[in-house]
Amino acid sequence: MAQAEEKREENHVLLVAFSSQGHINPMLRLGKRLAARGIHVSLATTEIVRHRMLKSSGAGPADHVTGIELLFFSDGLSLDYDWKTNLDVYMDILGKQGPSNLSALIKEHYTSPKKLLCLVTNPFVPWVSDVAAEYNIPCAMLWIQPCALYAIYYRCFNKLSAFPTLTDPDMIVELPGLPSMEKEDLPSFVLPNNPFGSFPKLFSELFQVMEKFKWVLGNSFYELEKHVIDSMCELYPIRPTGPLVPPTLLGQDQELEDASVDMWKSDETCIEWLTQQPPSSVIYVSFGSIVVLPAKQMEAIATALKNVKRPFLWVVKPPEFPTPDGAGQLPSWFLEETKDQGQVVRWSPQTRVLSHPAVACFITHCGWNSMLETICSGIPLIAYPQWTDQPTNAKLIVDVFKIGVRIKKEGDGNISSEVIEKCIEEVMVGPVAEQLRKNAMALKAEAQKVVAAGGSSDENIRLFVEEITGDSCKKDGSRNVGI
Numbered sequence: 001m002a003q004a005e006e007k008r009e010e011n012h013v014l015l016v017a018f019s020s021q022g023h024i025n026p027m028l029r030l031g032k033r034l035a036a037r038g039i040h041v042s043l044a045t046t047e048i049v050r051h052r053m054l055k056s057s058g059a060g061p062a063d064h065v066t067g068i069e070l071l072f073f074s075d076g077l078s079l080d081y082d083w084k085t086n087l088d089v090y091m092d093i094l095g096k097q098g099p100s101n102l103s104a105l106i107k108e109h110y111t112s113p114k115k116l117l118c119l120v121t122n123p124f125v126p127w128v129s130d131v132a133a134e135y136n137i138p139c140a141m142l143w144i145q146p147c148a149l150y151a152i153y154y155r156c157f158n159k160l161s162a163f164p165t166l167t168d169p170d171m172i173v174e175l176p177g178l179p180s181m182e183k184e185d186l187p188s189f190v191l192p193n194n195p196f197g198s199f200p201k202l203f204s205e206l207f208q209v210m211e212k213f214k215w216v217l218g219n220s221f222y223e224l225e226k227h228v229i230d231s232m233c234e235l236y237p238i239r240p241t242g243p244l245v246p247p248t249l250l251g252q253d254q255e256l257e258d259a260s261v262d263m264w265k266s267d268e269t270c271i272e273w274l275t276q277q278p279p280s281s282v283i284y285v286s287f288g289s290i291v292v293l294p295a296k297q298m299e300a301i302a303t304a305l306k307n308v309k310r311p312f313l314w315v316v317k318p319p320e321f322p323t324p325d326g327a328g329q330l331p332s333w334f335l336e337e338t339k340d341q342g343q344v345v346r347w348s349p350q351t352r353v354l355s356h357p358a359v360a361c362f363i364t365h366c367g368w369n370s371m372l373e374t375i376c377s378g379i380p381l382i383a384y385p386q387w388t389d390q391p392t393n394a395k396l397i398v399d400v401f402k403i404g405v406r407i408k409k410e411g412d413g414n415i416s417s418e419v420i421e422k423c424i425e426e427v428m429v430g431p432v433a434e435q436l437r438k439n440a441m442a443l444k445a446e447a448q449k450v451v452a453a454g455g456s457s458d459e460n461i462r463l464f465v466e467e468i469t470g471d472s473c474k475k476d477g478s479r480n481v482g483i
């Protein structure tokens with residue numbers, strides 16, 4: 001047997017991730033923390049990731065990320081398939097083709113699959129637990145959104161609490177460990193008018209068979225979400241092991257190397273530009289890798305940035321599937337009229353941007369990775385959520401973590417530039433801004449503590465490793481540090 005194969009047999013965990021950067025990177029970072037405790041780790045995802053990584057780096061085959069081996073399987077579709085327009089079809093085909101393709105990959109790469117300690121999956125590929133069962137391997141899930149979302153979906157899809165319906169769309173949702181939530185605060189997938197049917201179906205199936213997952217790990221930390229984490233103890237516990245962000249943001253760069261993939265090439269010139277700006281002066285704006293804002297909303301943000309006359313750095317990622325209505329594009333006047341005020345890039349080195357001393361606040365779509373990176377950088381947020389977990393993440397920012405404000409939509413669903421300007425001023429100057437900054441700095445300090453030796457997330461990882469390697473006497477998945 002070749003040496004690499006021998007290694008795979010011994011103390012090995014296979015992570016399986018959905019193809020988005022925001023799903024793969026927390027998995028890889030969990031992988032690094034397992035590797036630091038002597039586990040051999042590989043990550044399997046779909047072919048599109050290999051393709052995007054090659055495009056972004058222009059380099060040779062992407063088969064390792066700082067010691068973690070990458071393996072790829074087909075999602076059953078061509079690389080240029082327009083998943084954005086056909087989201088439900090995409091999820092359906094992935095759910096049908098993924099299991100057999102992953103199973104074949106495991107057979108091809110592991111001479112004795114049964115010897116794998118564990119498969120770790122994430123919520124958009126829940127069928128991985130069936131592949132694990134086929135080989136009699138235990139399965140864990142890394143929940144890659146706030147624990148609050150885990151609790152909401154668990155209660156909603158097991159019908160343990162009342163949620164809005166077509167006949168009562170405006171009801172207030174009351175759940176243990178969480179503030180009262182209006183429909184604007186709920187994840188879009190639990191709303192009766194959610195247009196993407198595949199996600200409620202996926203989550204409904206997933207949350208009714210949670211016992212397929214021996215462990216549920218979370219990309220969050222106990223001290224950030226203690227009430228809602230405690231509320232799940234009696235139902236199906238979640239063990240927070242995060243924040244799974246680059247070690248530089250946690251003061252751990254000396255002891256831990258980062259593992260992450262870049263699907264888009266970042267424009268490093270913005271760091272140079274940031275260095276020329278006064279401390280805490282720049283408004284950073286980004287809506288992540290997927291959201292494409294309608295032209296009217298782009299116009300409102302552009303107008304607000306120009307009017308506040310403060311330096312800004314705006315990530316405008318060209319839409320993967322452009323439309324003729326100008327969605328996701330800057331208004332034609334913007335670059336010329338703001339050329340001395342700010343910078344626009346197609347993709348930024350976000351974690352370096354957020355931790356740069358010139359950055360004052362972040363206007364964000366509230367993707368959970370962006371939120372954790374901001375928490376670890378200690379700066380306030382301006383929330384402009386769009387879909388999936390983002391509305392709930394915005395609610396947490398404002399009412400639970402108290403580190404930001406939210407841009408409220410008008411009755412017609414649009415946003416006005418005046419409202420955005422008000423939000424910017426609120427987080428930049430005055431007593432509210434001061435309090436938000438204080439709270440943000442306190443959470444940053446807490447985040448550093450939980451991942452350090454003996455911190456709550458570090459302990460949860462230690463327990464998990466003990467249990468998958470059989471070094472523990474108690475294996476019922478219920479132990480959770482902080483509870």
Ligand SMILES: O=c1ccn([C@@H]2O[C@H](COP(=O)(O)OP(=O)(O)O)[C@@H](O)[C@H]2O)c(=O)[nH]1
Binds near residue numbers: 021287348369371
């Ligand atoms: O210009 C950008 C915008 C985003 N990101 C990274 O992309 C991820 C976005 O994940 P998130 O969950 O916030 O949102 P998604 O893109 O998945 O909607 C985060 O890790 C960001 O640091 C980046 O590197 N450069």
Ligand SMILES: O=C(/C=C/c1ccccc1)O[C@@H]1O[C@H](CO)[C@@H](O)[C@H](O)[C@H]1O
Binds near residue numbers: 387
């Ligand atoms: O990264 C995604 C992927 C969404 C997707 C892509 C293709 C087909 C279906 C769905 O979503 C982001 O994930 C983050 C972590 O779960 C989350 O916090 C962000 O809000 C999502 O935008």
